[in-house]
Amino acid sequence: MVKPYIESGGNKKDQISRMFDNIAWRYDFLNHFLSFGIDRRWRGRAIHILSQVSPETILDVACGTGDLSIEALKLKPRMIIGIDISEGMLAKGREKLVRKNLEKSITLVYGDSEALQFDDKIFDAAMVAFGVRNFENINQGLAEILRVLKPGGLLVVLEFSKPRSLLFKKIFNFYFFRILPFMGSLFSKDASAYSYLPESVNAFPDRSDFLDIMRKVGFTDTCFEELTMGIACLYYGKKEL
């Protein structure tokens, strides 16, 4: 299992929440800077897919600083709740909501994807952006999301993947494994966090492997699409009616 801090102890979950607490102050800046702003387009696409079910209640799992929740406001839902295990990320997200005058529209609370604090069948839709790769137990996290979705509810997952074109892969990997960890460490002062990123993407079961996991957990109508030459993928699946 790939963990951020190789030398220190603790399970993956503790290390992940510590890592995101450490980099929360720089997270939004680095996200947009290191992705050249492409992450905004990807989030837009994820929300476009969710629009198919016109969700009234949305759960943003591993919400971080809440960017996907903010994007989801376009769907005019009745309720958006974001949960995350990093209090540092949640605090930054809440500050942003206050700045944008959105604190009444979105609720960001502590919560673990692998033991969600909600009753069964509450949400019309759930979404996870760049979160599943960080779960300690992906199957358990997805099973919990399935539990809290209403029958017919839709899950959309946005996650990095490994590009397939050999030439593009070479260029991209140079950026992802060399330049990005250097810049990330320079700006965030946490070298491990930005070397963990490419390592965890490398170890992540992407494309049909991830769909297999979704189906095994119980999602139906599963599908994925590649974004930007396969740097990322959008996965979706439904809870059976």
Ligand SMILES: C[S@@+](CC[C@H](N)C(=O)[O-])C[C@H]1O[C@@H](n2cnc3c(N)ncnc32)[C@H](O)[C@@H]1O
């Ligand atoms: C790369 S950030 C993504 C944040 C946000 N979704 C975004 O798109 O910017 C990953 C987030 O997953 C959270 N996370 C990791 N494991 C989690 C878990 N088991 N339950 C809830 N959140 C988790 C981390 O704390 C972190 O904030």
